[in-house]
Amino acid sequence: MIYLQIAISLLLIILILIQGQSGGKGILWESLKTSYHTKHGAEKTVFLLTIAVTIIFISAAIANLLTG
Numbered sequence: 001m002i003y004l005q006i007a008i009s010l011l012l013i014i015l016i017l018i019q020g021q022s023g024g025k026g027i028l029w030e031s032l033k034t035s036y037h038t039k040h041g042a043e044k045t046v047f048l049l050t051i052a053v054t055i056i057f058i059s060a061a062i063a064n065l066l067t068g
Contacts, residue, residue, distance in 0.1 A: 001064050008057045015050040
């Protein structure tokens, strides 16, 4: 189970880094923007994949906690 969590966490790190690069300016710049845009194409796919992997990671962590 621990190897699964390691693999999921590495995938999550990669997805978060890709998401930061897709905006071109990084996380700090994104928080300072005043205009909003919708996500399209690959950016939307990476965003949704990041959410899905986060849910899987949290579920695996809870399952590991409960099974000891």
